[in-house]
Amino acid sequence: MTEAVSADKMRRAAPAGQLIDHERSFIFTFDGKPVTAHPGDTIGSALARAGVQILSRSFKYHRPRGLRCCAGHCPNCLVQVGDEPNVRACLRAAQQDMVVEAQNAWPSLRRDALSLTALGDRFLPVGFYYKTFIRPRALWPAYEWVLRHAAGLGRVNADTAPATYDKQYLHADVAVVGGGPAGLSAALAAAQQGARVLLFDENGELGGHTRYKEIDRTAFGRDWGLEINDMQSPIPNLDIYTNTTVLGYYPHNYLAAVRGNRLFKIRAASVVVATGAYEQPLLFANNDLPGIMLGSGVQRLLHLYGVLPGSTAVVVTVNDDGWQVAHDLWRAGATVSAVVDLRSAAPTSQAAAFKEALEGAGARVFLDSTIVAAAGKGAVQEAIIAARGVRGGPTDGGSTRLPCDLIAVSGGWAAANELLYEAGAQIAYHESQGEFLPHALPPGIYAAGRVTGSHSLQSQIKEGREAGSAAAAYCATGKVQENFAHAGERREESAPSVEQDAHHSAIVTDGNGYENVRQGKRFVCFCEDVTDKDVRTAIAEGYRSIELLKRYSTISMGPCQGKMCSVNAILLCAHANGWSVAETGTTTARPPAKPVSLGVLAGQQMEPVKVTPVHDWHRQHGARMMVAGIWLRPEHYGDPTAEVQAVRQRVGLIDVSTLGKFRLTGPDAPQLLERLYVNRWQKLSPGRVRYGLMCNDEGVVLDDGVTACLEPQEYYMTTTSSGAEAVYEWIQWWAQSGWGDGVHVTPVSDVYAAFNLAGPQSRAVLSRLTPDDLSNDHFPYMHVRQMQIAGVPCRVLRIGFTGELSYEIHCPAGYGQFLWEALLEAGADHGISPFGVEAQRILRLEKAHIIVGQDTDALSDPFAAGLAWAVKLDKPAFLGRRSLARVSEQGPALRLAGFKMENGAPPPAEGLQIVQPEGDGALQIIGHVTSSRYSPTLQEAIGLCWLPAAMVVDGQPFTIRLDDGRLVQARVHEGAFYDPKGEKLRT
């Protein structure tokens, strides 16, 4: 049995850890070994408590990496949890029986064979893959295979059942991003003014840095704890979303945020950005060793999880924060062997007390000094420090080696200003603060707290309240308050205060030792393993612009998205180029600000599909369903040939509820029809039905269908199933353009189910269900009647696409299934058969009826499509008239023609080319096949095709080239293949 990693290997911190329930515990596994965790633990905190220091291997050199920020900002703790790759161990809550594994390591995390890559690092300079893997091109698949395996980030299991993802839309007057002191204050202030407020924070609890730092809780005249408590009880107009990360800002205050598997799409009238700041690492040799952590990361482990990450610590700081970190470590039971402050001045009064206590406990204090390197095998064992030289680098006067198992680095702060960038804020480098801070914000965008460079609780709360009030006022008035100055604007006007100076980000531009020391790699970008040497090499190669440097070196393009490296890269770039930071500029921030899974972006699967009122019957009776546009339709019920024979010999029933249907009312309905269709409508009397051909203004066939005149001012139009929505938009377009004053067009496609009862015995079947006279004299071809069928009020059109006597029965959709079953029952002893789309295609092809969109394309006009009879150029005005008049004079170059295959050949596939030999024997493409089927009625293969107009002569032979290159012969057939005179229709 594998022994559990002992929690006693590391001293338990004195503070209990506010999130941890020490009374209960459970087990999960990390690389197969059991690890004890408590409710409240993250994977990272539990591993740290268990003494596990290496959590991952780096991307390129496979160097060991351990916890660094404990805030989800760095890439050091990416692990695989079950089938989910790239989980941040410092954020993901530990759960019982969770299976956690290291990723990007082989054969094991402790002994990763690919770490040998580092030995050949001189052959792997920055941009080496751009230079190396471009030739020979044929080898790229092999290169890719190697690179994918060597530099992967976890593995995706394609067999894993998809998780449930969804999206939610949120709306607010004021959206506040960040639940720290500034954000909380802003949210409360805005809510108190009556605004609808949404507050988002990526952590599980509100409070920001006050959760893990000792603070002056009465900093703003009221106990800060009371502000927090205010948020615990519901405030009607304030909704709080914890564990929610705002990923990006989009135009018009549209925010995207993610919580778990849910994507929020947020629309707000104004936005307060209080996203805080990221603590920064320092550059020194081996600055990536496990055991080197950010000061804030150490404090999170101590105060939130009750974990002491080391027993002997060296703290390196550029501001007062480091002194507090050192003090916290000492109070938690660690030995603080030294505090190294890069500043020459003594700490401010607040930190002076920490210094005094630490010195009293035996800590050595090094002012105006820096860390040169860290040393250790697998984890930090020594810090090498030296006094800073004149230019900030280490002096030549020697260094001091300090044994330790923890180096806490407080390297200053970089404003978390991605959202402000995306919102269009003007952001500039403030020399006095050493930070990129906003100094001009777009209307409706506000910023408060550390993101504006405010590092005291007092100023954060004050700024938050002001921003929240201003944002609420903006919502109410739509205007920015007069005389309101954003925090950044005010800061620009004032000299830095002592407090600000104490916190200023001292990522010094003249370096902190990297130039003169050769004791190991100094990583700028931990995600992509980019060192300061790589940066300088890239600049020497000409990639001097920070944007080019980013693309060439891939700095800031990894999982941290620049949170740990952008500022250092900019400072290095400025230094190497001899430019100021302002001249160097910044890279462009784009969403998402933090990694997000594709599943979250996809959300719930929504693929709208329409079904007819008889859909369930079709499925229950063995229909093979097919997708037709957005509809599901029965393709056939097992044997389309038998279905064709049933229609030709007896009677068949097809569900055509998918047809587009429109109600046209009003005195000007005939005029609108005249203009929409190429044929004539004025004299269509009530009770009559007419085929209509619709063209666009270029004379191209758009759609076809039949329209019935029900009453003098009421028409019922049908369109093709797939064309219904486009036709409605087309009609609306022209109706709104002045042709629709005296007519209303109402879509009623879904109001009516529609069935076509077709076949020589259809009249006999229908007559069983209605008392109406169905004889040819009383109800002739191309007429419409209102009648009761099986007690259902129906509109019956005597039309047919199949070429047989047929009735298209339209009934209120709610009766659809009842009527369908009634018709089948009535036709049972006539051998009625339901038939699907496939049989209908064969039946219509036997009649040489076209399907718009299949037999026509975006260039087909009625003359070419064999529909010249429908075009009435003597009408005064209709869509396409001018174009069609021109075509009529010139004649079409190509024509749609029917054909039969020769020598019993099977039907050619639709789309095949029709070819003709040239003089040199080469084959010229002269047309193509649009429809083809084997006709059970004719016992031969038939089809429709496009041919040069001159070839469309009955009996004209031509050649079709099959997919495999063989040539087969066919002959033109003019007119319908079946019942060419249309006698059966009119029977």
Added chain:
Amino acid sequence: MMAEKQTPIYDIARSQGAAFVDIGGWLVVDAFGGEQKSIPAMTRDVALLDRSARAKVLVDGAAASAVVERAWDVPHLAVNGGAVHAQGAVYRLRHDRYFLSAPPGLEATLESTTARAMRQEDGLLTITDVTHGQAELWLLGPAAAELLSRLCGLDFHPASFPNLTARESSVAKTAQLVIRCDAARQRAYAIVGARSLGAYLWQTIIEAAHDLNLLLCGEALLLALESSKERDAGS
């Protein structure tokens, strides 16, 4: 055999254990088998009802406003506003389009009453019964707005979308009319759209409510809830 009218959810509801009752000639879900037959369950989370059988009529025309106001004795409505009357409710969807809604079987009443209010000077007015052509799904309960916000980008805050508001929008990638129609003192939304999309929408709503304890509900439970609320009000 008597002709029966089925809603677009009929088959799917039957497969989910629904028992049906005849209302206005329609087969309407009375109750779902195995449902939590308690009113508290209905008022705690969110319930989904198929109310497609309700009468639905569109009135189009420049004089639609005047005619509808005369016919139903309702106040002048702003676009997207609504009002209730003795038979049901009217909603103004556009400047020249109204949507009339009533219990199942009253579509002829809606049509005839509106038609009778027409005057010669009103010009062209079209009254279309769309009862059969539209699915009408209701979400009812405290979590109704949250569930709807997972499918629709409208702002359902009471200040933006008060009771008797009707807006056309996209719901689950389909065109729908969303109506706030509180019932039994519960917040309720009707989603009215193409009948052919009803089954898709029903299933999509169920999937979207994966963590909301969605209750599939029939008319019986809604009636019981309404009765209990009336009793509460009386006492």
